[in-house]
Amino acid sequence: xxxxxxxxxxxxxxxxxxxxxxxxxxxxxxxxxxxxxxxxxxxxxxxxxxxxxxxxxxxxxxxxxxxxxxxxxxxxxxxxxxxxxxxxxxxxxxxxxxxxxxxxxxxxxxxxx
Amino acid sequence: xxxxxxxxxxxxxxxxxxxxxxxxxxxxxxxxxxxxxxxxxxxxxxxxxxxxxxxxxxxxxxxxxxxxxxxxxxxxxxxxxxxxxxxxxxxxxxxxxxxxxxxxxxxxxxxxxx
Numbered sequence: 001x002x003x004x005x006x007x008x009x010x011x012x013x014x015x016x017x018x019x020x021x022x023x024x025x026x027x028x029x030x031x032x033x034x035x036x037x038x039x040x041x042x043x044x045x046x047x048x049x050x051x052x053x054x055x056x057x058x059x060x061x062x063x064x065x066x067x068x069x070x071x072x073x074x075x076x077x078x079x080x081x082x083x084x085x086x087x088x089x090x091x092x093x094x095x096x097x098x099x100x101x102x103x104x105x106x107x108x109x110x111x112x113x
Numbered sequence: 114x115x116x117x118x119x120x121x122x123x124x125x126x127x128x129x130x131x132x133x134x135x136x137x138x139x140x141x142x143x144x145x146x147x148x149x150x151x152x153x154x155x156x157x158x159x160x161x162x163x164x165x166x167x168x169x170x171x172x173x174x175x176x177x178x179x180x181x182x183x184x185x186x187x188x189x190x191x192x193x194x195x196x197x198x199x200x201x202x203x204x205x206x207x208x209x210x211x212x213x214x215x216x217x218x219x220x221x222x223x224x225x226x227x
Contacts, residue, residue: 042218048213101206
């Protein structure tokens with residue numbers, strides 16, 4: 001079945017360093033979504049990418065969708081302690097753009113002040 | 114401020130007991146998901162409803178788990194009998210109709226089976 005894999009599983013950085021997490025799907029995705037879960041919290045939607053090669057920015061966060069629509073990345077520039085949490089990518093299973101959301105395992109980011 | 118509401122927030126129960134978790138999706142959202150989160154498995158999709166009809170519950174252990182939507186304002190997830198390995202955080206999420214819509218998660222039910 002369709003799988004969504006994320007690497008790395010954990011990342012510890014010093015405040016001010018950059019951070020990147022990668023998401024790979026075994027099948028082509030119609031779109032990909034990114035969520036952030038703070039410790040003890042619930043996943044909260046960050047952004048959605050739909051087009052091949054799409055790049056979107058939110059302040060220090062840069063999201064990319066691969067040309068083949070099978071991979072994506074989230075890059076954080078100059079991390080801050082408020083960036084701590086687990087970042088998940090998620091894609092709809094199947095070719096439909098409204099299918100059930102399958103989540104990657106997540107990348108947990110720790111930031112040392 | 115519309116939100117997904119889950120009850121209870123925490124539940125401690127003894128092995129063998131029935132557990133019922135409830136979710137009130139955001140009004141007007143027609144898709145509801147149940148996820149289970151553990152350290153080992155991450156976010157696993159258990160069940161998925163659209164317009165109250167179950168579309169997929171292949172991720173759910175059928176012998177002890179059941180999910181229903183008795184009406185548009187309530188989704189339930191039951192475990193009977195519960196086992197220690199069911200200990201996890203259970204999230205409900207709802208999604209509005211249409212293409213490319215985000216999922217809104219509830220705060221989760223933290224279940225501990227002893």
